[in-house]
Amino acid sequence: MRAALVVAALFLALAAWPLLVGDVFYQRVGALVLLAAISASAWNLIGGYAGQVSVGHAVYFGAGAYASLMVYNQLGWPPIAGAPLGIAVSLLLATVTGLPTFRLRGHYFSMATIATTELVRLLVTNWELLGAAVGLMGPAVPRSVADLQFNDPRIYYWIFLGVLALLLGLTWAMQRGRMGYYLRAINGSDRAARSLGVPVRRFKLYALLLSATFTSLAGTLYGVMVGFADPDSVLGVLVSVKMVIIAALGGAGTLFGPLIGAVILVPLEEATNAAFGGSGTGITYVVYGAVILLIARFRPGGLAELGHALARRVRRAP
Amino acid sequence: MLLEARGIVKSFGAFRAVDGADLAVAEGDIIGLIGPNGAGKSTFFNVLAGDTAATAGTITFDGRDITRATPEEHAQLGIARSFQVPVTFEDMSVAENVLVGAFLRHPGRAAAEAATAEVLEFTGLAPLADGRARSLGTPGRKRLEIARALATEPRLLLLDEALAGLTPVEVRAAIELVRRVHARGITLVIVEHIMEVILTLAHRAVVFHQGRVIADGTPRAVVADPAVVSAYLGRSMSRRAAPR
Amino acid sequence: MLTRTMLGSRLLAVSEDRSAAMLVGIRPEPMQALAWALAGASTGIAGALIALFFYISPTVGEALTLIAFITVSLGGFGSVPGALIAGVLIGVIQALSAFWAGAAYQDVVIYALFLLLLWVRPQGLLGQA
Structure with a gap:
């Protein structure tokens, strides 16, 4: 009951935040934080809870982003209408990657996710219909409100917050029910889980499909807000790595870990980009690399584990 | 017969770890599988549990062919197992470990939690319920594996050296637990090194040697069987090379 | 060794x-x-x-890392002759697909081959099941 109140207060604070910050730059960073939190929370379903580390989630993000811009360019529909198409393509790709690899042990799944994503990236780079290496643009001026083109970043912020709340609510319900326990059991030991009647392959696939759905939705939202997608910006390896790092930094396999990770990492990234200007894109890699090293060396459980350890210590002290 | 295995062969390359073994288990039995190290009993056990597929032979459970069934299908049909080296879910609490098993028959959380509470009480793990599995010692882990398996509400429980590595006091407590599990109406097949356990618990002992069943009878009769004695003590340089 | x-x-x-x-x-x-x-x-x-x-850039190894993993899984993990045979095979396939389909598609063919391999023979050519 108290936890529910804390969570409600947290979301109210998050919703009120852009009203308190006047600067449009910070409001925009806030929206990007929430978008990153959506995709990292989606990654968390398969990579955190089920422990099946995907390094190719960019393919679902890219499918969502390209779908939004393609329905606009080819059919003249509002970009958001591409969401179902992006999700359908993502579910197909997830099935093709997951079905053969979930029966194998070792790094096959991770490697298959990279291979699928690189395969798609190379195909898109050479596909004229999708703008090839140049990419696709969204509507320059809104034709109607359905195009969701706003100069005020706060509107995106609240839309993203709504989607994030939905995703975290679903994750919370899953975590409490059979599926949550099954995924954690699979993460703990595939073999023991099977001996207890857990249909391991099926539940890994469920988790991947749910994860791909929301990652694709995040991609569509990105396409709607930014109005531009090219192979590097939505299908690049950095997009996948970012989801992994954000989730791992905050705490993989925890409900709020990815949100915490996004709140820390995205502003850091925006600050370095702003500080170094156009020449600073490579700095992002340096930041990611440093975060990976720090997590691996000091806190494999991420910040959420650190938080729990501190909470235990506080409780133990009278 | 509840479980019937006929002509089971399991080869690894040219080596036949199990070479034509038969086993029949009636409802309510406690069967002890014994034999010297490397006799093939653990491999046979894993074939029964569906963990490895037999090269040849058939297994039926309650009249149904389960020779090619997966481990999760075994669990669904009512065959549960423990592991020789305990494989608990380390980052989950003791109660959550059991809950994973309970979800098999009770998809809803409230019902699964009620079943978990009953099993924790039954196995004496209730006081440790909220501790992490990783904090348990070997006896606790072995007990937790039995509890987790019980939560799947099996008809047949396969125990792979569930008592190995325990102190004499712990062994007695574990024997007591196995007796009470049997009293719940669960049929048991146990692989065991400790002769005392077989003599006190098993209705029937099946002795493996070099991948074959060389004796099958009451524990007392089997222990007196010259073939069994020579298999254990035999030309015993091999025994000294692999002490246990 | x-x-x-x-x-x-x-x-x-x-x-x-x-x-x-x-x-x-x-x-x-x-x-x-x-x-x-x-x-x-x-x-x-x-x-x-x-x-x-070959031309050299800071990211020259990126694509090769994945190709290396694919080569080893094609040959079979832990198999020394497997890695050798698969390495030669991958090189030939890359060269042929660059010739027939264009240089842009040489890695596409390799990745597709890898995903196919996972379906039909995950243990690799010389690996044990």
Whole structure:
């Protein structure tokens, strides 16, 4: 009951935040934080809870982003209408990657996710219909409100917050029910889980499909807000790595870990980009690399584990 | 017969770890599988549990062919197992470990939690319920594996050296637990090194040697069987090379 | 080195079962460090050789990393002749697909082949099931 109140207060604070910050730059960073939190929370379903580390989630993000811009360019529909198409393509790709690899042990799944994503990236780079290496643009001026083109970043912020709340609510319900326990059991030991009647392959696939759905939705939202997608910006390896790092930094396999990770990492990234200007894109890699090293060396459980350890210590002290 | 295995062969390359073994288990039995190290009993056990597929032979459970069934299908049909080296879910609490098993028959959380509470009480793990599995010692882990398996509400429980590595006091407590599990109406097949356990618990002992069943009878009769004695003590340089 | 020396046996023992290797007196960390060092050194040699006929950029190794993994899984993990045969095979396939389909598609063919391999023969050509 108290936890529910804390969570409600947290979301109210998050919703009120852009009203308190006047600067449009910070409001925009806030929206990007929430978008990153959506995709990292989606990654968390398969990579955190089920422990099946995907390094190719960019393919679902890219499918969502390209779908939004393609329905606009080819059919003249509002970009958001591409969401179902992006999700359908993502579910197909997830099935093709997951079905053969979930029966194998070792790094096959991770490697298959990279291979699928690189395969798609190379195909898109050479596909004229999708703008090839140049990419696709969204509507320059809104034709109607359905195009969701706003100069005020706060509107995106609240839309993203709504989607994030939905995703975290679903994750919370899953975590409490059979599926949550099954995924954690699979993460703990595939073999023991099977001996207890857990249909391991099926539940890994469920988790991947749910994860791909929301990652694709995040991609569509990105396409709607930014109005531009090219192979590097939505299908690049950095997009996948970012989801992994954000989730791992905050705490993989925890409900709020990815949100915490996004709140820390995205502003850091925006600050370095702003500080170094156009020449600073490579700095992002340096930041990611440093975060990976720090997590691996000091806190494999991420910040959420650190938080729990501190909470235990506080409780133990009278 | 509840479980019937006929002509089971399991080869690894040219080596036949199990070479034509038969086993029949009636409802309510406690069967002890014994034999010297490397006799093939653990491999046979894993074939029964569906963990490895037999090269040849058939297994039926309650009249149904389960020779090619997966481990999760075994669990669904009512065959549960423990592991020789305990494989608990380390980052989950003791109660959550059991809950994973309970979800098999009770998809809803409230019902699964009620079943978990009953099993924790039954196995004496209730006081440790909220501790992490990783904090348990070997006896606790072995007990937790039995509890987790019980939560799947099996008809047949396969125990792979569930008592190995325990102190004499712990062994007695574990024997007591196995007796009470049997009293719940669960049929048991146990692989065991400790002769005392077989003599006190098993209705029937099946002795493996070099991948074959060389004796099958009451524990007392089997222990007196010259073939069994020579298999254990035999030309015993091999025994000294692999002490246990 | 792996199959004919004591050092190789120790390395394989750690890879097979870390705790069992420790029980017979092998410290796993030096063995893992050694494996990393050998792998890094060999890859370094390959990098120096590739510089003779290939353009070099900071990210030149990125695509090759994935191709290397695909090559090893095609040959079968832990199989020395498998890696050799698969390496030659991958090189030939890349060259042929660059010739027939265009240079842009040479890696596409390799990735597609890898995904197909996962369906039909995940243990690789010379690996054990």
